[in-house]
Amino acid sequence: MNKDKVLSIRDLSISFQTSAGEVNAIRGVNLDLYQGETLAIVGESGSGKSVTVKAIMGILSGNGKIKSGTIDFTSRKSGEEVKEALLSYSKKEMRRRINGRRIAMVFQDPMTSLNPTMPIGSQIMEGMRYHYKTNKKEAYEKAVKLLDLVGITEPEKRMKSYPHQLSGGMRQRVVIAIALSCDPEILICDEPTTALDVTIQAKILELIKEIQKKTGISVIYITHDLGVVAKVADYVAVMYAGKVVEKGLSEEIFYEPRHPYTWGLLSAMPDLNTDDEVLYTIPGSPFNLLNKTEGDAFAERNRFALNIDYRLEPPMFQITETHYAATWLLHENAPAVSMPEALKERIKRMGEEVDLRGGE
Amino acid sequence: MKRYIVKRICISAATLLVILLILFLMLELMPGSPFNDEKLTQSQVALLNAKYGLDKPVFIRFLNYVKNMLSGDFGVSYTISKNTSITTLLSTRLPISIRIGGQAVLMGTVVGLILGLIAALNHNTILDTLTTVISVLGVSLPSYVFALGLSYTLGYQFKWFPLLYQQQEAVKSSVLPTISLAMFTVATVARFTRTEMLEVLGSDYMLLAESKGLPGWRLILIHGLRNALIPIVTVLAPLVVSLMTGSLVVEKIFSIPGIGSLLVTAIQSNDYNVIVTLAFIYSAMYIGIMLAVDILYGLIDPRIRLAKEDDYEQS
Ligand SMILES: Nc1ncnc2c1ncn2[C@@H]1O[C@H](COP(=O)(O)OP(=O)(O)OP(=O)(O)O)[C@@H](O)[C@H]1O
Numbered sequence: 068m069n070k071d072k073v074l075s076i077r078d079l080s081i082s083f084q085t086s087a088g089e090v091n092a093i094r095g096v097n098l099d100l101y102q103g104e105t106l107a108i109v110g111e112s113g114s115g116k117s118v119t120v121k122a123i124m125g126i127l128s129g130n131g132k133i134k135s136g137t138i139d140f141t142s143r144k145s146g147e148e149v150k151e152a153l154l155s156y157s158k159k160e161m162r163r164r165i166n167g168r169r170i171a172m173v174f175q176d177p178m179t180s181l182n183p184t185m186p187i188g189s190q191i192m193e194g195m196r197y198h199y200k201t202n203k204k205e206a207y208e209k210a211v212k213l214l215d216l217v218g219i220t221e222p223e224k225r226m227k228s229y230p231h232q233l234s235g236g237m238r239q240r241v242v243i244a245i246a247l248s249c250d251p252e253i254l255i256c257d258e259p260t261t262a263l264d265v266t267i268q269a270k271i272l273e274l275i276k277e278i279q280k281k282t283g284i285s286v287i288y289i290t291h292d293l294g295v296v297a298k299v300a301d302y303v304a305v306m307y308a309g310k311v312v313e314k315g316l317s318e319e320i321f322y323e324p325r326h327p328y329t330w331g332l333l334s335a336m337p338d339l340n341t342d343d344e345v346l347y348t349i350p351g352s353p354f355n356l357l358n359k360t361e362g363d364a365f366a367e368r369n370r371f372a373l374n375i376d377y378r379l380e381p382p383m384f385q386i387t388e389t390h391y392a393a394t395w396l397l398h399e400n401a402p403a404v405s406m407p408e409a410l411k412e413r414i415k416r417m418g419e420e421v422d423l424r425g426g427e
Numbered sequence: 428m429k430r431y432i433v434k435r436i437c438i439s440a441a442t443l444l445v446i447l448l449i450l451f452l453m454l455e456l457m458p459g460s461p462f463n464d465e466k467l468t469q470s471q472v473a474l475l476n477a478k479y480g481l482d483k484p485v486f487i488r489f490l491n492y493v494k495n496m497l498s499g500d501f502g503v504s505y506t507i508s509k510n511t512s513i514t515t516l517l518s519t520r521l522p523i524s525i526r527i528g529g530q531a532v533l534m535g536t537v538v539g540l541i542l543g544l545i546a547a548l549n550h551n552t553i554l555d556t557l558t559t560v561i562s563v564l565g566v567s568l569p570s571y572v573f574a575l576g577l578s579y580t581l582g583y584q585f586k587w588f589p590l591l592y593q594q595q596e597a598v599k600s601s602v603l604p605t606i607s608l609a610m611f612t613v614a615t616v617a618r619f620t621r622t623e624m625l626e627v628l629g630s631d632y633m634l635l636a637e638s639k640g641l642p643g644w645r646l647i648l649i650h651g652l653r654n655a656l657i658p659i660v661t662v663l664a665p666l667v668v669s670l671m672t673g674s675l676v677v678e679k680i681f682s683i684p685g686i687g688s689l690l691v692t693a694i695q696s697n698d699y700n701v702i703v704t705l706a707f708i709y710s711a712m713y714i715g716i717m718l719a720v721d722i723l724y725g726l727i728d729p730r731i732r733l734a735k736e737d738d739y740e741q742s
C-alpha cells in the first residue's frame with residue numbers, strides 16, 4: 068500500500084489509577100489512519116475506543132497515564148511532510164499546536180458538549196480567533212458559512228442563539244461546525260450520532276460524509292453500530308478489552324471476518340430485512356480491565372475458544388496485506404473452525420443486497 | 428433583559444414600601460404620644476398635633492412619612508441623643524458600617540473564589556486539603572471568635588492594627604473587623620466554588636473546549652468559572668444577611684461607631700425612631716442585595732434571562 072499515513076499509533080498502552088486499583092484500559096494498540104480515508108473503531112462499551120482517541124488529543128483525565136507507545140502525526144498541509152510525535156507534547160503544547168487547529172473532535176452527547184452560557188456563534192469563532200488571530204469580522208463570516216455548511220437554516224440569526232434554544236440534532240451540527248472551524252486535517256467523531264434519534268442519525272452521518280468529500284479530511288469514526296460502519300468506513304478496527312482484535316478493509320471485516328468476537332458483533336447486528344430472526348447477543352459481559360489478563364481476554368465468552376486461549380494471549384496474525392486478526396484460530400496448528408452457518412447466510416444476503424443496490 | 432431588570436426593580440420598591448408600612452404601623456401602635464408633658468394643656472397639645480400633622484388620618488400621615496423619608500428626614504432620636512435628627516446621627520455612622528461591610532463582602536467573595544479555584548484546580552493535592560481546612564474553620568467558627576483571636580494576636584501582641592476603632596486611623600482600624608466579618612463568606616464561597624468548579628471541570632463542554640485547543644486561562648475563566656458562578660451567586664444573598672448580623676457583634680467588639688452598635692444601643696434604650704429607621708435601612712440593604720443577585724443571575728445565565736424574556740413575550 069502506498070497511501071499516505073496521517074496518523075500512526077504504535078504499541079499504545081494506557082492505564083487509569085482508581086480507588087479499586089489500576090485499570091489497564093488500553094493494552095498495546097496499533098492503528099493507522101490514511102489521508103482522506105475513514106477509519107472506523109468499533110467495539111462494545113468499555114472496550115477503550117474513547118480513551119484511544121482522547122490520547123490522540125492529549126485530553127485524558129488526570130488519573131490516566133500513558134504507559135508506552137507512540138502516536139505520530141504526519142502533516143502535508145504545507146506541501147511537505149512534517150512528522151510530529153504527539154505523545155512528546157505537553158497538554159499545553161497540544162492545545163497550542165494540535166487541538167482544534169489540526170485535529171478536531173466531535174463528542175457523543177450534543178446536549179452536554181456545548182457551553183450553556185456562550186452563544187453558539189462565539190463558540191464557533193473562538194478557535195479561529197485564538198489559533199489564527201482571525202479578526203472578528205472574518206471569523207463571524209466564516210462561522211456563518213460553517214453553520215450554513217452543516218445545514219443550519221438562517222445561520223446569521225442562529226449565531227446569537229444559546230445551546231438550550233437548539234434541538235439535539237442542531238447542536239450536533241454546531242459541534243461539527245466548531246470542529247471544522249480551523250480547517251483541521253483530522254476529524255475524530257466519537258459516537259456522534261448515538262445520542263440522536265434515528266432519522267437525525269442518518270442526516271448527521273450524511274453530513275460527515277459530504278464534508279469529507281468536499282474537504283478531503285481524514286476521519287476517525289467511533290461507533291458500536293456496525294450498520295454505520297458499513298456506510299462510512301474504508302478501514303475498520305474492532306476493539307475488545309483495550310486491544311484491537313481484528314482490523315482490515317471494510318469489505319474484509321464484513322465479508323471475511325476471522326475473529327470470533329467480530330463474528331459475534333456481526334451476528335448481533337439487527338437485520339432490517341428479516342424480522343422473524345431472534346437477535347443474537349454475545350454471551351457474558353465485557354472483560355473487567357481491573358483483572359490481569361492471562362490468555363485471551365475474550366476466551367471466556369468465546370465458544371470457539373481453544374485451550375491455549377486460556378493461557379496465552381494470541382498475537383496478531385496477518386491474513387492479507389491489510390487484514391489482521393488476533394485469534395489462535397489462525398495459527399497453522401489450530402483446528403479448522405469457520406464462522407457460524409447462520410452468519411455465513413447473513414453475510415451472503417448482505418452481499419446480494421449491496422449488489423442489488425448497485426454495489427454501493 | 429431590560430424589561431426583566433425594570434420589573435425586578437419595581438418589585439423591590441414595592442416590597443420596601445410594604446416593609447415601611449409595617450414599621451410605620453408598629454410605631455403607630457406604640458402607646459403614648461410625643462407630647463406627654465404634664466404642663467401642656469389640652470388645647471396646646473391639639474395645636475402641636477396640628478402643627479406636626481398628627482391630627483390627620485393614618486393614611487395621610489404615612490404618605491407624609493414616606494415623603495419625609497425620601498427627602499432624608501427620619502425624625503429625631505428620643506433617648507440616645509435627645510432631639511438630634513436621626514439623619515445627623517447616621518451621617519457619620521452609616522458610611523463606616525457600609526465601608527466595613529462592603530469590604531467584607533468584597534474580600535469574602537474574591538478570596539473565596541480564588542481559594543475555591545485553587546482547590547479545584549489542584550484537586551486531591553495538599554493545596555486542596557489546606558483550603559478545605561480553612562473552609563471548615565471559617566464555616567464553623569462564629570465571627571466574634573475571629574474578632575477576638577485577631578485582636579489578641581495582630582492587635583495586642585504584634586500591635587500591627589489598633590485594638591479598637593480609631594477615627595483618625597480609619598483604614599487601618601477597619602482591617603481586623605473586615606477580616607473577622609469576611610471569614611464566613613470566604614469559607615462558604617470557597618467551598619461552593621470548589622464543588623461547582625470540580626463539577627464543571629468534569630463536564631463535556633469543558634472537554635470540548637479543551638479539544639478546541641484554547642489557552643488555559645480561557646478554559647478556566649470563560650468556560651469554567653462562568654458556569655460555576657451560577658450556583659455560587661445564589662448563596663450570596665443569604666451570606667450577606669449573615670454578614671449583617673455578624674456586624675452587630677463585631678462592631679461592638681471593636682467599638683466601631685457604626686449602625687450595628689447604634690442598633691444595639693437603641694434597642695437597649697428603647698429609642699423607637701432609631702430602631703425603626705435602622706430596621707428600614709437593613710431591609711433596604713437586603714432587598715438591594717437580592718435585586719443585585721437576581722440581575723447578576725440573569726446576566727450570567729442566558730437560560731434564566733431568556734426564559735424570563737419568553738415569559739414576557741407570552742404574557
Ligand atoms: N477516567 C477514568 N478513570 C478510570 N477508568 C477509566 C477512565 N476513563 C476510562 N476508563 C476505563 O477505560 C475503559 C475504556 O473506556 P472508554 O471510555 O474508552 O470506552 P468506550 O469504548 O469509549 O465505551 P463507550 O462505547 O461506552 O463509549 C473503561 O473500562 C473505563 O472504565
Ligand SMILES: [Mg+2]
Nearest residue numbers: 116117118257
Ligand atoms: Mg466512548
